[in-house]
Amino acid sequence: MVCPSSNYLLSKRVVAVLKSQNLPEHKFFPARLIGTKGDPIDGYSFFYLPSLHEDHIAFTRSQFSAGDNSKGYKDIMVTSADDLFKVDDFLNVKKVALQNTSSSLDLIKVKLPIGLLASPKLQAALAALDVTGIKIKKMEVEFI
Numbered sequence: 001m002v003c004p005s006s007n008y009l010l011s012k013r014v015v016a017v018l019k020s021q022n023l024p025e026h027k028f029f030p031a032r033l034i035g036t037k038g039d040p041i042d043g044y045s046f047f048y049l050p051s052l053h054e055d056h057i058a059f060t061r062s063q064f065s066a067g068d069n070s071k072g073y074k075d076i077m078v079t080s081a082d083d084l085f086k087v088d089d090f091l092n093v094k095k096v097a098l099q100n101t102s103s104s105l106d107l108i109k110v111k112l113p114i115g116l117l118a119s120p121k122l123q124a125a126l127a128a129l130d131v132t133g134i135k136i137k138k139m140e141v142e143f144i
Contacts, residue, residue: 008047015045017125021106025050051111052101054081058144061097066090081111095140103143117141 010018015028027048033041059078066089067073073092078084084091093114101108106119115137118126123136 008049010045010047011131012043012045013129014126014131015047017122017129018047018107020125021119021122022104023049023107024052024105049107049109049116051109052098054111056098056101057081057110057112058097058099058142059083061142061144062093063095063140065092065094067092084112093139095142097142097144099144101143114139 009031010028019028029046029048031044031046033044035041059080062078064076064078065073066076066087068090076087078087091113093112096110096112096114096117098108098110106122108117110117115135117139118136126134126136
């Protein structure tokens, strides 16, 4: 599996892919864009995907580091969501462990600075479309 916001603007091609996947609670809203000359551009949707609550993150089984590119990163212990607010440097999530969460979901959003977790099935479907604006980063995910 692989914008700290819960709303995403998506093209109809991406919406079609997401509708074919196993998603958690979510909602699509029609969106109309206005072009530079004031002309309407249809075919987009806002995608609302709320984050899983912190209770779904097994912090002691997840792996984190903190630091930056100039001084390097150091592994840190995070035991709760409160510990995240105590980190003074850039937080890097190396592994996320999820509890009480179905491993059959193809897309998951957690309250961590990692973006969205996408299953290999969803990653392949998006890669086949050659969509832009998506960066996929490999991350270890454990379901417990």
